[in-house]
Amino acid sequence: MPDWMVEATGLVKTYQRRDGSTVAAVQGIDLHIRRGEIFSLLGPNGAGKTTTIAMISGLIAPTRGDAKIGGHSITREPLAAKRLMGVVPQEIALYLELSARQNLEFFGRLYGLSGRELGRRVDEVLDFIDLTERQRDRLDTFSGGMKRRVNIGVGLLHRPQMVYMDEPTVGIDPQNRRRILDTVKRLRDEYSLTILYTTHLMEEAQELSDQVAIVDQGRIIARGSQGELTQQVGEQDRLIFTVGQQKVEEALLRRIEQSAEGVTRALYDAPAVGDADGAATAGTITVFARRGRRALPGIILAINDASLEIGSVEVREPDLEAVFLHLTGRALRD
Ligand SMILES: Nc1ncnc2c1ncn2[C@@H]1O[C@H](COP(=O)(O)OP(=O)(O)O)[C@@H](O)[C@H]1O
Ligand SMILES: [Mg+2]
Numbered sequence: 573m574p575d576w577m578v579e580a581t582g583l584v585k586t587y588q589r590r591d592g593s594t595v596a597a598v599q600g601i602d603l604h605i606r607r608g609e610i611f612s613l614l615g616p617n618g619a620g621k622t623t624t625i626a627m628i629s630g631l632i633a634p635t636r637g638d639a640k641i642g643g644h645s646i647t648r649e650p651l652a653a654k655r656l657m658g659v660v661p662q663e664i665a666l667y668l669e670l671s672a673r674q675n676l677e678f679f680g681r682l683y684g685l686s687g688r689e690l691g692r693r694v695d696e697v698l699d700f701i702d703l704t705e706r707q708r709d710r711l712d713t714f715s716g717g718m719k720r721r722v723n724i725g726v727g728l729l730h731r732p733q734m735v736y737m738d739e740p741t742v743g744i745d746p747q748n749r750r751r752i753l754d755t756v757k758r759l760r761d762e763y764s765l766t767i768l769y770t771t772h773l774m775e776e777a778q779e780l781s782d783q784v785a786i787v788d789q790g791r792i793i794a795r796g797s798q799g800e801l802t803q804q805v806g807e808q809d810r811l812i813f814t815v816g817q818q819k820v821e822e823a824l825l826r827r828i829e830q831s832a833e834g835v836t837r838a839l840y841d842a843p844a845v846g847d848a849d850g851a852a853t854a855g856t857i858t859v860f861a862r863r864g865r866r867a868l869p870g871i872i873l874a875i876n877d878a879s880l881e882i883g884s885v886e887v888r889e890p891d892l893e894a895v896f897l898h899l900t901g902r903a904l905r906d
Contacts, residue, residue, distance in 0.1 A: 615787030717748020809864025
């Protein structure tokens, strides 16, 4: 039996609105996370990522279901479970008028550290988040990315076995974003921590994850390693055409696919376009195709035939964005 760091079963969260209506934020999520891996919840805004993390970390009570952290139930043994985890919330929760060091010392005391042990741990964390030189400066002189790093540091003070990070790069400049992603990998590689990471950005999930669960509308719609997930879209490349702001009707998309298939078949004696597996949003046509580059000329001819003007063309190999599009017919960022 694998050594699970997190086992969540049947998690459900239904929020009650003031007017009496309900929001089914999470509708039955199971998660199994192995020790020492980076596990990402990837899904669009509103998918239920934060709600899931909040239940697993004991910030909110599940409507149904439970999660075990290192074997301890978060609902029945919350203290034992919480001792094993560090939480890095989406919102920065720090004292801006205190220095980085003072913030870490303050939260370290909350975690029960004191004296020389506290000092040593704060030194280690400052070194890890690469803020040793700025440790005496007040946080209100820090950039958003530096504050986010202090936030991560707070989550590490009590030497947790796992860390939750809820979209830690949102609103952060590219340079600090890079650092945060590197930090996540170092936590796994150098400290063998288990990381539960949420994002709506395919690139981040792709760079970081050992395992991914794709979340949509409160449910996990696909899970596995990146290889397992991209296999779901087969060997199909994704061809993306921008066609100005013109509305692309579903019927037109079918026509484009059919005629592209015809052209490709004629040119190469083999069809290259997957069966009716395309998607269209205003201004964009996406076609899944085996051997995408080969299918390209045929599709371009077909789009021109439909009197649409092509602005740009992109060929992408199978990735997690393609898996989401394939399963939902929507783009992650919509
Ligand atoms: N406290 C709350 N009360 C009512 N609805 C909520 C609350 N928190 C989240 N929701 C709703 O639950 C759904 C999932 O939200 P959330 O978990 O924040 O998604 P994500 O983190 O993936 O963006 C959304 O429709 C959101 O509006
Ligand atoms: Mg969220």
